[in-house]
Amino acid sequence: MPETFETYIASERERLGKERTALLAQQTELAGKLTAITREFEAIEAYEAAKKGKPAAARQGAGRGSRARSGSKRDQLLQLIKDGHGLTRGEILEKMGLKGNKSGEMSVSNALTALTKGDQVARRDGKYVAA
Numbered sequence: 001m002p003e004t005f006e007t008y009i010a011s012e013r014e015r016l017g018k019e020r021t022a023l024l025a026q027q028t029e030l031a032g033k034l035t036a037i038t039r040e041f042e043a044i045e046a047y048e049a050a051k052k053g054k055p056a057a058a059r060q061g062a063g064r065g066s067r068a069r070s071g072s073k074r075d076q077l078l079q080l081i082k083d084g085h086g087l088t089r090g091e092i093l094e095k096m097g098l099k100g101n102k103s104g105e106m107s108v109s110n111a112l113t114a115l116t117k118g119d120q121v122a123r124r125d126g127k128y129v130a131a
Helices: 005-052 065-084 089-095 102-117
Strands: 121-124 127-130
Touching: 065 089, 065 102, 065 127, 089 102, 102 121, 102 127
Parallel strands: none
Antiparallel strands: 121 127
16 A cells, blocks of 8 residues: 555654654763763862862862853853844844754853843843943
């Protein structure tokens, strides 16, 4: 029996759905492994800091994970805003290639909030401009 276009589309949709589900499960597993490795790095760095006698406050958040990445994202964002002479959030997402990427959009929103609170960026006429 020959396959119709509708049955072909339905089978492709099902195949792609299964493949996507498998990849998302794999991504979740890898994210868990990456988190575990990051914690181990942080534990090693905390041990080394304690051995050198550094105060606990200096060790907090000193891991390889969050601080360096958010700072570089903020720097990249700030430079983009300066170069663009003021951009809307949508324009920023488009220029960074993150339009439609939920986690990327959230990251940009968080960075914009931090830059605004840090008085590095201001909002004027619906656009983010360098302060």
